[in-house]
Structure formats: structure tokens, C-alpha cells
Amino acid sequence: MSEFRNENAPIIVEADGFHLIDAHGQQYLDGHSSLWCNIHGHRVPAIDQAIRSQLDRVAHSTLLGLSNGPSIELADELVRITPDGLQKVFYADCGAAGVEVALKMAYQFYQQRANKRQIRDKFLHFDGAYHGDTIGTMSIGSIGRFKDLYNPLLFPVVWTSLPNASPDNLDLEHQQLEYWSSELEKLLELHHETLAGVVIEPLVQAAAGIKVEASGFLKRARELTRRFDTLLIADEIAVGFGRTGTLFACEQEEVAPDILILSKGLTGGYLPLSATLVTDEIYEAFLGDPWLGRTFYHGHTYTGNPLACAAALASIRLIDENQVLKNVKQLEELLQRELAPLKSHANVKEIRQKGIMVGIELALEDNPFPAELRIGHQVTLECRRRGVVLRNIADVIVLMPAPAIPEHLVMQLCEVVRESIFEVMQAAKRKL
């Protein structure tokens, strides 16, 4: 907090396309798509117009006991574009709340399902997981820096690791896949009767530092959760809406989860909204006469906000109209090509990439840099001086351009990142 106070972070007052403009009129390329949520850039005419039109009708009215047009339309659209079987939509106003909804629904589902009622009070999550900063989502998260202080407040969980991709050694990747799949199987065997769900970030653990998962693991997790009758809960808050190369990451392994959570890119990065999608089977466990007490008592004041839903509808339409997924494919190759020169740099331990999510891990002869150097942070400050905003995760430099960004801006982004890494490493060498 002290450092941040001294740093004079830019105050953004305006934006233009893929650039942010601060109070001094300085322009910055938005290299992390406003913390992973922006899709089409800023001040997109079609989205602006959709929000304005909705504003002329009604800005907000509750979904508790009433409904509204945009939330119904958006629910229809989400059911249409997400994997098969996800048929019902519950709205909240941020990603963490969407995950909390999933946890509460899963827990209640097992108590209320018709054929086999059970108390299931545990969730399984994976090492490196991040699902938000509320008490429930911290419980199923495993990034110590964010949650260790709060451990006494968190509920107990079951956890294991998942296999990482190793594109340069597919044999190793396959061995890891087999090993961690069988570990998951053992844990499910042991705990399945008390396990309400397995929570996973499909394909990429973003906040862990863009950890790309071994190909095939998601599918295994789906098979195992089905076999042991526990819910598969997919958190696509970061990976959804095109970032991994497909509209949703689950598509790449032909997986349909029981619960899917969307947020960040849902409104194109315009307004806070999340959607938790579930199967009919889950939905039906909540039906019944009022006195049976099967209602899902979870309501946020701004749930299903019409302005946010209108923005989401416009953004989803644009993804299709502008062939954004095609652009993502081109950007994916471009990023790979433009960042390749960094691979031979002595301080670049690894470049991890899936789609247009990139993590460049910096290290000192394979060991982490001394934490007090804040090397990752120094690189983002250097990028900022060169007109690009990014945010590091410890010593991982994360690039997360918007899916609709044009190629020439990604070339510029990569150039600034390369130069900034070289510059900061030179300076670090002098210090060490």
C-alpha cells in the first residue's frame, strides 16, 4: 500500500479504442484488456448505443419477484452459445459472487435431489486455483498470498494438483496427465460421498500466472466426476469469451460441465455482471411447494441489471459479427512469433501461452528473483513509461490483449514488453 501511494499511478479519465488516456492526456495501450475483461475495446459504438437505448427505457428493476427484458434475452443467448445441457441461468454482479452461487447451489442440490438426498459439505479444488476474494471463493482458492491470512475463517476442502502442459516434452505431459488423473480418481473414490463438486478453471489457471493445463485433463475430470456422481463446476470467468481460442474453453475438450460460471468478458468489459449456468437436473431439485423450503435464497440487489444485460447482448453479437474468434487465431500466432526472441533470454524461465493469454516467467538461473527487487513490477512500470499498461503476477508478466484488438497493436505490445524486459534485466544485473 505504501509503494502504491508513492507511485503516482495514472488516473484514467478517458479511452479511445484499445487505448486508455490519463488525466495528463498520456495515452496507454490497454495490454491486459482492463484486467482481462475487455473484448472489443473501449467506447464501442454498438455497445454504447445498446446501453443508451436501455437507459431510455429503464436502468434497473429487480429480478426478485419480477423480471426484465434484457435479462431474459441474455439468458436465452447464453443457453444457446454455451456447451449442451446448461439450460438455466442465475445472475449476480461479479465473478466471485457467481462462484459463491455455484457453491451454494451444489451444496443444496445434493440435499434436495429426488433420488438420493445427501449432505455433501466438501469441494475439491486444484493447486494454483483462483476463484475470487470472498470467504467462500478463498476457501477453494490456493494462492497463499491472497488467502493465508484468512485461513481460520475458511471452510475445509479437498485439494490436489493438476498436470501442466509441457509443449516441448509431450511424453512428460502425458505422464503427468496420467499421474494426476489417477490422483484425482483416488481422491474421488475416497471422498465422493461428501463431495458436492470439483471446481476447475478449464485449460488455464490465469491468476496462478497463466498456468496452461495438460491437454486432456479437463476431459478426464469430466469423466471422473460423472463416474463418481459429483458435480463438475467450471469457472470460465477468465478463459471465457474467446481468450483461449474458442468461445468457451470447455469446447476444446468437448466438455459440458454441470455448472458454468461466466463474468469478466460477459459484458465486453463494460459493466459488472456474472452468470451461473446449470443443468435442468440441478434446477429441478429446487422446485416444489413453498412450504418445502427448496427455494434458492440468494439474491443480489442488482442481479440481472438491464444495462449490464444489454451490454452483454451487444458484445456477444459483435463477437459473431466481427469474427472475433478468427482474429484470436491470428493474434495467437502473432504473439508466439513476436515473443519468441525472448525465449533465449537468460532470465526468461518460461513463456506460457494458450490462445491470447500469455505469461512470461522471469527468473535468475531458474531460481526466483529476490522478492524485494519486485522484478515483475519493475517490468510493468517500464512498460508504462513506454505507453503500455500491464499487470504482473509476482515475476510473471501477463499479456492479455483484448480478443478484438488489431494485429499492429499486438506487435507494438510485444515490442514494448521485449524492450522493457531487456531494460529491467540490464538494470538488475548491475544491482546483483
Ligand SMILES: *Cc1c(COP(=O)(O)O)cnc(C)c1O
Ligand atoms: C477474476 C476471476 C474471478 C473473480 O471475479 P471478480 O469479478 O473479480 O470477483 C474468479 N475466477 C477467475 C478464474 C477469475 O479470473
